[in-house]
Amino acid sequence: MQNKSIAQMAAELRLRTYSSVELTQHYLERIARLDPRLNSFISVARESALAAAARADQAIARGVAGPLAGIPIAHKDIFCTKGLKTSCGSRMLDNFVAPYDATVVERLAAAGAIVLGKTNMDEFAMGSSNETSFYGPVKNPWDAARVPGGSSGGSAAAVAARLCAAATGTDTGGSIRQPAALCGITGLKPTYGRCSRWGMIAFASSLDQAGVLARSAADAACLLDEMAGFDPRDSTSADVEVPDYVDALDDEIAGLRIGLPKEYFGAGLDDRVAASVQDAIKEYERLGATVQEISLPNSPLSVPVYYVVAPAECSSNLARFDGVRYGHRCAEPRDLEDLYQRSRAEGFGTEVQRRIMIGTYVLSAGYYDAYYLKAQRIRQLIAGDFARAFEQVDVIMGPTTPTTAFPLGAKTDDPVAMYLNDIYTIATNLAGLPGISIPIAPVAGLPVGLQIIGNAFQEARLLNVAHRYQHVTHWHQQAPTGFE
Amino acid sequence: MQWETVIGLEIHTQLATQSKIFSGAATRFGAAPNTQACAIDLGLPGVLPVLNQEAVRLAVRFGKAIGATIAPRSVFARKNYFYPDLPKGYQISQYELPIVGEGWVEIVLDDGTLKSVGVTRAHLEEDAGKSLHDASLRGGGYTGIDLNRAGTPLLEIVSEPDLRSAQEAVAYARKIHQLVRWIGISDGNMQEGSFRVDANVSVRPLGQTTFGTRAEIKNINSFRFLERAIQFEVERQIDVLESGGTVVQETRLYDAERDETRSMRSKEEANDYRYFPDPDLLPVELDVAFIVDAVADLPELPDSLRERFHVQYGLTEYDASQLSMTRELAQYFEAVAQASGEPKLAANWVSGELSAALNRSELEITESPVSAAMLAGLIHRIQDGTISGKLAKQVFEAMWHGEGDADSIIMDRGLRQITDSSALEAIIDGIITANPEQVEQYRAGKEKVLGFFVGQTMKASQGKANPQEVNRLLLEKLAPR
DSSP: OTTSOHHHHHHHHHTTSSOHHHHHHHHHHHHHHHHHHHOOEEEEOHHHHHHHHHHHHHHHHHTOOOTTTTOEEEEETTBOBTTBBOOTTSGGGTTOBOSSOOHHHHHHHHTTOEEEEEEOOSGGGOOSSSOSOTTOOOOBTTBTTBOOOSSSHHHHHHHHTTSSSEEEEEOSSSTTHHHHHHHTSEEEEOOTTSBOOTTBOOSSTTTOOEEEEESSHHHHHHHHHHHBSOOTTOTTSOOOOOOOTTTTTTOOOTTOEEEEEGGGGSTTSOHHHHHHHHHHHHHHHHTTOEEEEEOOTTGGGHHHHHHHHHHHHHHHHGGGOSSSSSSOOOSSOSSHHHHHHHHHHHHSOHHHHHHHHHHHHHHSTTTTIIIIIHHHHHHHHHHHHHHHHHHHOSEEEEESSSSSOOBTTSSTTOHHHHHGGGTTTHHHHHHTOOEEEEEEEEETTEEEEEEEEOSTTOHHHHHHHHHHHHHHOOGGGOOOTTOO | OOEEEEEEEEEEEEOOOSBOSSSSOBOOTTOSTTSSOOHHHHTOTTOOOOOOHHHHHHHHHHHHHTTOOBOSEEOEEEEEOOOTTOTTSEEEEEOSSOSBOOEEEEEEOTTSOEEEEEEEEEEEEEOOOEEEOOTTGGGSSOOEEEOSSTTOEEEEEEEOSOBOSHHHHHHHHHHHHHHHHHTTSOOOOTTTTSEEEEEEEEEEETTOOSOOOOEEEEEEOSHHHHHHHHHHHHHHHHHHHHTTOOOOOEEEEEETTTTEEEEEEETTTSOOOOOEEOTTSOOEEOOHHHHHHHHTTOOOOHHHHHHHHHHHHOOOHHHHHHHTSSHHHHHHHHHHHHHHSOHHHHHHHIIIIIHHHHHHHTOOGGGOSSOHHHHHHHHHHHHTTSSOHHHHHHHHHHHHTTOOOHHHHHHHHTOOOBOOHHHHHHHHHHHHHHOHHHHHHHHTTOTTHHHHHHHHHHHHTTTOBOHHHHHHHHHHHHSOO
């Protein structure tokens, strides 16, 4: 059941082969039985999921069902859900229930999707291993001693373990693609502005983008069809026409021009991961694509630029968590200063505090020009690199991460080593471009991701290119032992 | 030593939009606490601002009214600081690229001369909420927060340090106050906080070209307090300097009860606001059509109107400036002037009887029970000699109390002047006969007695006698035989 594609589930629900209530119960049962091994959910919405499933069944019976009617999914706990706790992986919001739905949540609900629960994540999406969550680390379904990646680690692990049909995620520097790669699933980060940020708790507003974690490009297309589009409540959402992503999946890719950035294949890349990526590229050549080396000369600067821009924005975005109106408030504050200091010191974990401090520093008088302004200028250069590359090629391919999933605790004491895990994913966020990670041949039993980067608003092309590969390979169908 | 005062003002004026600058919540004043604060105003997680186009339109109108350049591209920035009534921990404002660039206004100084005052910039921003420090709240130890005002659109208007006295500062503030109401971008209500002034004040030895260290006096909400606060601050700074001290750069508060300014925080304690462009909002890019449309219905501005009143109607500069204080008053005056064809009389009546009556009843000109047409009707009757100026005041009173227009009141009360010589002669003859002693005195050269006869005649005619005619007849009849 849980290995069927979303299209197949949707068809069988319509044929009444099984009901949405049955399908939902099936997933709830799997979550109850299997998630204690993973910790991928922060909250499970059993009652509301079953109620929604019953409504979906009625809608199907009346013939008025939306495209995703009855399909059980999960939301990263960064998306506000009306009446259901939205913690953002933080003690700060452990008591927070949003009075409204995020646009992405609203649209998927309108399409008939059932929300099984909210998935675990790095606190405020700050992390690459899901170890910064207040709710404890998520374990990689392929090896419970290893991280699932982050920050959408809960969504990635839940999808890989077949605890939901698909899940939403957000990607600020790789937070969809990196965990998708480490968990052996498909993760799509759309173009900045493609999906509304309304109701998505902000980490770094100019980089954050909602996307999908799914078992295949085809499944991802089903969700993106519903999530994408202009939202008047988000001034930065793009008023650009949304194509039919499912329709484009089978488009021909012969003649596709693939660019391989030489900077993505240098020092730091695990040889075995590199070999797996090369194998996948060869598969594309067999499908009629041509390959050429390109250069993204400024990409080595993307990690330092990111760690100026993202903390700067986060230091401001997280100022609202002050213990005054909602969220964690310290006990018995002596005065206002004490209320602020203790509420924030208690409510935020170490990594969040580190980034707030970095961000506060780089925006301070006397440092702004040297850090923030300079970083913004380099960001333009990085975007320029991509613009030039896309004059020559249709898509850019490379590894999603330099290594496979690393052991829990391996990098928690070394933030910089942790940050370098996103070395191949960050540049696309800085340039606002879409990227997808798909599973390719594993290394020593651990998943490896191929990253495909497209030009702005080329999600249909990315899903198509990913789908054609998945059409002729089976890596995306492999499930971790114990979760088949 | 001779000291020169240097003042620059920052004026926050609330823009008259229906909804807030970044949310759909209403901006109405006086609602129960926190009933006009939506998720965006509360700064809930995940909410995003969307710019209110009307606020932009109103800012553009102001820019045009002060002859400023309107920035084709302006940028919202975040001003970061913690305060309980600042829900997001930052205020969305404009910093490096404001919507309105350099402009100027003219003020009339006490001696009647005009002075041009530079406006450095004007930018859009959101207001914060209100902290209620009420000792009785929940048994004490709590501060209440009302976020109804959070997100209210403000235009911050920053002047050049062109002002040289408290009086000039007040004249400038009044000018801006007049202007924002004139062009309909703000109600300017100072009690409700729709118009608040920060004053940057410094002094320097007369002749010195560099500025002295300034203090900023925050949040002054009346013109009287503005004048007193500046006066106090100037004296304080001069005292400090003359006793060998130095003025520190700081923020001060004016305490109206004690009539003094007090230090609020020094430069060292000042926030580092860590401004940066707000990534939630796109730069505001204005096309020419939007600007043209925004200013299409701008009314004639007070300066030009004042000049026109002076030239076209021959009013004194003072009268012209008084009558162009508000757009409504100017419109009223002009309607009376044109309908009556007597601009000077119109000016006297509008700034005299009418203004006094309005003040007594605490009414706005738009609420006047005497319409412009009615006042013009009265002026007509003065002009054509139907009634005397003195009786006209009586007629005005009656109009004010709703007894109808001038003609019907004159008719009903029989106030028409007696200009008929035979009727007047009969009255005068009677008075002359009854007062032989006074006639003797007059004829003996005591000309002052004429006043007695005029008075008696007016009394006998119940004030209806035409004074010129009475004079003429008395002179004739009292002349020595």
